Amino acid sequence: MYRILRKQALSENIKLMEIEAPLVARNAKAGQFIILRVDEKGERIPLTIADFNKEKGTITIIFAEVGYTTQKLGCLNEGDAVLDFVGPLGHESEIDNFGHVVCIGGGVGIAPMFPITRELYKAGNRVTSIIGARCKDLLFWEEEMRAVSQTLHVTTDDGSYGRHGFVTQVLQEMIDQGEKIDLVYAIGPLPMMRAVAEVTRPYGIKTIVSLNSIMVDGTGMCGACRVTVGGETKFTCVDGPEFDGHLVDFAEQMRRAQIFKDEEARARAAGSC
Ligand code: FES
Incomplete structure (x- = not known):
């Protein structure tokens, strides 16, 4: 226990x-x-x-x-x-001195983004972090992220705190302003990670995302966590959880996540504390 x-x-x-x-x-x-x-x-x-x-x-x-x-x-x-x-x-994050790294955490994805940001900061990178949530009440670890970043941007979808809008808008502006970005890390809901990958794709900025798929055994035996990356089937538990965001088939991942929505709602209705 x-x-x-x-x-x-x-x-x-x-x-x-x-x-x-x-x-x-x-x-x-x-x-x-x-x-x-x-x-x-x-x-x-x-x-x-x-x-x-x-x-x-x-x-x-x-x-x-x-x-x-x-x-x-x-x-x-x-x-x-x-x-x-x-x-x-799963594999650990690749930590190195890449130069200027942008670390993006969305919603509960801020949590797994934190230790990676800390290690990238310790490795001597210039770290710009962008954290976002639907509203102020859902935002956490702002100070923790600030402590391991040279620059921190905060966004909320409803404008209740920080900048009104999405994390991708801040990233797009940085690119438009000519900021040199060597690597982007993004962890959050699938639509957010997909949107980040679409912002960086035209500029060829390497973008790493972390998938948190449906998993059963976590050892590569059951196949529950499969994901298509660059046209190949990968297992998140043994090949990931981090993948090249430009190669992940996000549409397939979002369809799979949807499959269990009804069962989940029934289970939730059946039990609480
Ligand atoms: Fe079973 Fe990954 S969780 S193969």
Whole structure:
């Protein structure tokens, strides 16, 4: 069992949990993810690692309570435990001194963007971060992201905080103003990552996205996490979770994510805390 040492509500439905998992923490690197199962009847869900502390032996996860399992997880409190906590899985992010890197986090995607941004900053890159959410209440870790960026832009879709608009508008303006950008990292909802990839594509700016697909075993055996990248079938759990955003078939990913919407709604209606 993996104990929850700290629980914090970052907004009404976004929760942070620091979980005691020394073996996972010892090996964790920026960009990797874990798969957890709340109890023996639960489904497995993948969550990208938001932070890790090797000394304390803890992994921090941040999740939005949007589905049955994340709602169930959100009902647990400090001192409770989850049954399975497997990881770290997937490839770590490639960290190097690329030059000027733009790190984009959308919604709950700000969480996995944070450790990658921190490592890129530590590696000597000039880091411009752009974080965005639908509204002020859904925005979190602004100060954490500011601490690991030379420049930070904040957007909200409804204009309730920061700049009114989308993260892609800031990115487009930077390009229009002639800013030299060597690499873009984007983590967030699929439509956001697709939009970022479309902004950078005409300029040939390398763009990395992190996919958080439907996963079952996390070992490359079940095929549930397949994604088409550059015309080839890849498995997010073993080949990813990061891929070249210009090669990902986002339309296919969005169709697959849609398939389980009805079942998810029924499951949510059936259970709550
Ligand atoms: Fe089963 Fe990736 S989760 S192959």
